[in-house]
Amino acid sequence: MSGVVGIIHLDRVPVDPQMLQRLTDCQRFRGPDAQRCWIDGHVGFGHTLLKTSNEPGDKSQPLSLDGHVWIVADARVDGQHDLVARLTAAGQQVPGGATDAELILRAYHAWGEGCVNHLLGDFAFGIWDRPRQRLFCARDHMGVKPFYYAKVGSLIIFSNTLDALRQHPAITDRLNDLAIADFLLFDMNQDPATTSFADIQRLPAAHLLQCDREAVSVRRYWTLSVMEPVHFKQDTEYLECFQELLDEAVKARLHANGAGILMSGGLDSPTVAATAKRLLTKSGNAAGLFAQTLVLDELIPDDERHYAGLAAAALGIPIGFRTTNDCQLFDRADKVEHRSPAPEHSAWPDRTTDLLRQIATKSRIALTGNGGDPGLSSRITAHFHHLLHRKQFVRAVYDAVRYLCAERRFSRLYLRARWRLLFRSENLFCSYPDWLNEDLERQFGLRDRWTVYRVPDRRAARRRESSVDAFRPEASVVMSHLSWQGSFEGLDPGVTRVPVEVRHPFFDLRVVTFLLGLPRLPWCGDKELLRQLARGVLPEAVRLRPKSPLRADPTVALLQKPESAWVDRFEPVPEIERYIRRSRIPAVHMEKRPGAAWVNLRPLSLNYWLRGRHEQRVSSAKYGDSRTSI
Numbered sequence: 239m240s241g242v243v244g245i246i247h248l249d250r251v252p253v254d255p256q257m258l259q260r261l262t263d264c265q266r267f268r269g270p271d272a273q274r275c276w277i278d279g280h281v282g283f284g285h286t287l288l289k290t291s292n293e294p295g296d297k298s299q300p301l302s303l304d305g306h307v308w309i310v311a312d313a314r315v316d317g318q319h320d321l322v323a324r325l326t327a328a329g330q331q332v333p334g335g336a337t338d339a340e341l342i343l344r345a346y347h348a349w350g351e352g353c354v355n356h357l358l359g360d361f362a363f364g365i366w367d368r369p370r371q372r373l374f375c376a377r378d379h380m381g382v383k384p385f386y387y388a389k390v391g392s393l394i395i396f397s398n399t400l401d402a403l404r405q406h407p408a409i410t411d412r413l414n415d416l417a418i419a420d421f422l423l424f425d426m427n428q429d430p431a432t433t434s435f436a437d438i439q440r441l442p443a444a445h446l447l448q449c450d451r452e453a454v455s456v457r458r459y460w461t462l463s464v465m466e467p468v469h470f471k472q473d474t475e476y477l478e479c480f481q482e483l484l485d486e487a488v489k490a491r492l493h494a495n496g497a498g499i500l501m502s503g504g505l506d507s508p509t510v511a512a513t514a515k516r517l518l519t520k521s522g523n524a525a526g527l528f529a530q531t532l533v534l535d536e537l538i539p540d541d542e543r544h545y546a547g548l549a550a551a552a553l554g555i556p557i558g559f560r561t562t563n564d565c566q567l568f569d570r571a572d573k574v575e576h577r578s579p580a581p582e583h584s585a586w587p588d589r590t591t592d593l594l595r596q597i598a599t600k601s602r603i604a605l606t607g608n609g610g611d612p613g614l615s616s617r618i619t620a621h622f623h624h625l626l627h628r629k630q631f632v633r634a635v636y637d638a639v640r641y642l643c644a645e646r647r648f649s650r651l652y653l654r655a656r657w658r659l660l661f662r663s664e665n666l667f668c669s670y671p672d673w674l675n676e677d678l679e680r681q682f683g684l685r686d687r688w689t690v691y692r693v694p695d696r697r698a699a700r701r702r703e704s705s706v707d708a709f710r711p712e713a714s715v716v717m718s719h720l721s722w723q724g725s726f727e728g729l730d731p732g733v734t735r736v737p738v739e740v741r742h743p744f745f746d747l748r749v750v751t752f753l754l755g756l757p758r759l760p761w762c763g764d765k766e767l768l769r770q771l772a773r774g775v776l777p778e779a780v781r782l783r784p785k786s787p788l789r790a791d792p793t794v795a796l797l798q799k800p801e802s803a804w805v806d807r808f809e810p811v812p813e814i815e816r817y818i819r820r821s822r823i824p825a826v827h828m829e830k831r832p833g834a835a836w837v838n839l840r841p842l843s844l845n846y847w848l849r850g851r852h853e854q855r856v857s858s859a860k861y862g863d864s865r866t867s868i
Contacts, residue, residue, distance in 0.1 A: 239602070239731065239739040240299065240312040241265030241286035242398050244364045245406075246373055248452055249392035253282035261406065262286060265399050268731040276300040276308060281366050283310040288737050290493055290602045301339050307347065311339040311363030312383050312398050316490045316746065321345070324356060339363070346374070354446060354459045358747055359490070362398050362441075373449040379460050380745045381430075381443025381723045384730050388438045394449055399732035400579040403438050411851070412436040416682050418817055420691075421581045422674065422840050423684065426724050428691050431456070434580040443723060462718045464754035467709050476761060477771055480752060481513075487746035488513045491605060496526015498597030498604045498738070500590070501557065503531075503545025503780065505768045506607030508553070510743050512775045514605060515553050528600060529557040530593040536563035538790035548777045558596055560589050567796045567805060567839075571846035578733055581847045585839040586793050590729070594736040602738055608725065609744025612716040613753035616762035620712070637759050644766065645782055671837055673822035675815070710762070713754050791832040793839070803827045808842050811849050818844075 243261045245253050258275050262284030266273060269286025276283050283300040302308045315321065315338040322332045325341070328348040332341070338359070345353035346365055354376050362383035364375040375396060377385045387396035390408045397403050404411070417427040417434045427434065430442040441447055444460040470476050491497075492514055499514065501507040511529060518524045529550050534540040543559055550557035570576040571584040576591070578584075597604045618641070625634040670688050679685065708714040722745075727733060729740040743749065753767075761767040764785070772781045796802055806827050810820045818841045829835040 239268065239288040239290055239737070240310075240398075241268045241284075241402070241732075242299075242310045242312050242362070242364065242396075243284040243402055244310060244366070244373070244394075244396045245282045246366070246394040246449065247280040247392055248394065248449075250280045251392070252279055253277050255282075257406065258282040258284050261395075261397070261402050264402050264405055265397075265732075267735050268399065268737055270737060272298060274298055274300065278308070278366070278368065281308075281368075283308060283364070283366070285310050288602060288731075288739070290739055299339055301337075301343060303340070303343060303347065306368045307343065308366045308368075309339050309343045309346070309363055311342055311361060313338040313342060313361035313363055314359045314490070314741075315341050315357060315361065316359040316487075317748075321356060321358075351446060351448065360741070364396055371451065374446065375441065375448075376446040376459070377441045377443055379444045379462075379747055380726075380750070382726045382742065382745060384727045384732060385441040386433060386438055387441060387447065389449075389454055390437060392452070394454070396447075398730075400433065400435075400438065401732065404435070404579075409435070409437045415678065415816070418581065418844070419674070419678055419682055419684055420687075421583075422671065422817060422844065423688050424691060425583050425840070426721060427580075428687075428720065430720055430723060462714055462750070462754075463706075463708050464714065464751055465707065465709055466755055467757060468752060468755035469757075473760075473770075476756070476767070480749075480767060481771060483746070483749050483752050484509070484513050484743060485517065487743040487749050488605070489517055490746070491603065491741035491743055492517060493526070493601060493603045494521070495523055496528070496601055498593075498601050499527065499529040499555075500593055500597075500604055500606045500740070501529040501531050501546055501549065502607065503542045503547075503549060504607070504783070504785065505765055505772065505776075505780070506610030506744065507605075508546075508549040508607070508776055508780060509610070509768050509772060510605050510607050511549070511555065512553055512772070513743075515555060524554075526601070527555050528597075529555055530596050531557060531559050532562070532589050532593060533559050534562050534788070534792055536561050537565060537792055538788065538795050540788065545780050545783060549780050552775070552777050552780075560592050560596070562589065562792070565589075565792075565796065567793070567802050568842065568846060571843065572850065574850075575735070577850045578728075578847070581844050582728070583836070583840060583843045584846060585836070585843060586796075591734050591736060594729075594734055594738045594740070598736050598738045604738050604740045606729075606740060606742050607744065608722075608742045609717075609750070610765070610768065612713060612719070612722075613744055613750060614756070614762045614765050614767060615713040615716045616710060616758040617712050618758060618763050621758040641759055641763055644760070644764075645769075669833060669837055671840070673818050673820075673838075673841065675817055675819060678817055709755055710758065713762075717750065717754065791835075793835055794830055794832050797827055797829055797835055805839065805842060808845060810841075810845055813848050814841065814845050817841075 245258055262273055262275055265286045269288045271289045272287040274285050285299040300308050300310045325332050325344050330344045330348050345356050360382035361378045362385040384398050386400050386403055388403055388409055393408050395406055403409055414432055414434055414436045417432055420427045433440050445456055445458050447456050499511045501511055515527050518527055531546040533543040535543055567585055622634055706714050756762055769781055806825045823841055826835055826838050
């Protein structure tokens with residue numbers, strides 16, 4: 239894991255060494271093991287290193303093979319054996335123990351900008367090609383690694399840490415009003431190419447950036463589209479192939495001495511934990527695996543402690559529980575150590591950072607089960623509609639019987655949930671708020687924007703899926719949803735400020751391709767693939783546990799407490815009037831509708847973020863920061 243920064247002056251003004259050092263040093267928290275800067279006239283790169291393995295060799299960056307082409311990267315390259323073979327065939331002499339950055343750089347030497355077509359893994363990097371006077375940058379396929387950049391006049395600056403860019407005096411604090419409006423409407427910016435700051439852009443997942451003289455271009459190099467179905471004759475072959483791919487994905491992300499697991503009591507993260515435990519046992523390091531779990535059972539009815547504990551006991555791994563008995567609404571929103579670089583809904587005090595801090599005491603790697611849900615998303619009705627359309631009536635009856643006869647299937651038909659989806663009333667989590675500033679509404683056409691981006695109804699979802707060219711379009715839509723970019727960035731050390739790299743085996747491109755090629759039945763219905771894989775590994779209570787939402791909403795539970803009455807009396811900062819009308823926000827204390835509570839607490843989250851940003855600006859000015867204020 240690395241902190242990276244790059245500065246390029248297109249007008250050939252020399253890079254200020256002190257400024258480059260400052261932008262590098264401000265990322266020391268994510269790379270305490272080594273910091274290094276390199277300057278070549280009007281170009282400068284900075285790098286901070288966090289070692290996540292005990293492998294020998296010089297991992298220092300910025301790196302060059304010939305003194306002419308330089309790279310700075312935050313990267314983990316998968317499928318290295320195949321990549322080295324292709325590089326060798328292309329004329330590159332790859333030494334043993336080559337680092338991830340070196341492999342990327344050699345790929346660039348071999349194939350130029352086409353190097354991204356040969357890379358697997360999680361990466362964000364910048365390459366300066368001095369002979370061509372060209373900057374080339376790229377972000378990985380799924381967007382696991384963040385990448386931000388800004389072009390101000392003749393200056394190009396990039397980093398994987400948003401706050402690092404804000405340290406440069408040419409970057410103003412001017413906000414991107416549309417991104418702020420999106421937060422108030424949807425909890426997230428709907429434009430993957432922008433940030434909450436007007437001067438700072440985001441390189442979206444699977445995109446590359448090139449800057450040649452004064453022209454900056456950004457383009458997509460890859461699109462998630464799995465057309466070929468996975469087909470085997472025997473059910474066991476599906477399980478064996480998936481286990482082999484998951485083994486590769488977990489092994490590529492494991493530290494030789496173990497890792498922490500962000501583990502729930504469901505199927506996804508325990509499946510990853512079981513794979514990691516088996517791999518570490520083979521290497522003689524089984525004791526290095528441990529789990530951390532967030533439980534809400536002191537606030538609302540919650541079974542995670544029970545089921546996660548069962549899974550951990552069966553796997554023989556220690557587990558720690560972080561409780562929420564001390565939670566209050568917004569109890570961390572005004573604390574410096576918990577301030578986020580961009581607005582986030584902070585009503586519910588997320589304790590994931592606490593779990594990562596616990597993991598950091600033993601390991602620098604955390605594994606998750608993120609990706610299992612979208613990878614196995616399916617509409618069973620589409621399967622039967624397809625069979626009936628082709629008049630395959632016998633096959634339809636066979637598949638229906640097989641589906642209904644699965645273990646404890648009738649406890650996992652989710653009839654009540656399906657009934658609610660079919661006849662549900664308006665989803666208050668995506669209701670349009672009446673407290674938005676009218677000028678803001680008119681400027682950006684927010685009512686129309688809300689109609690386009692709000693959570694769609696079933697018919698709109700079908701129309702969107704029909705426009706996707708894929709074998710299982712519903713899974714492709716969910717797997718590539720913009721919300722994953724926000725989730726990855728929220729777990730990145732640039733936000734958590736915890737020196738732990740969070741890795742997601744289910745988002746390994748090889749695993750993704752396999753999952754999205756699976757037939758809906760029998761493998762995707764209610765995660766049958768994982769349930770079959772877990773036979774004899776996880777306890778039956780966990781393996782056959784029905785998937786169910788929380789039995790109560792934690793935010794609503796906190797709103798019922800007398801001490802939460804203050805949320806209706808908060809004092810707005812002057813800047814917030816650009817976005818909302820404070821007098822129109824309805825009372826939220828004692829609100830029992832989760833959607834209404836969540837929507838109407840968003841202004842308070844924004845208020846905290848704006849206030850913290852103002853305090854940060856005042857503090858920076860006190861110590862000589864020359865950034866332009868709003």
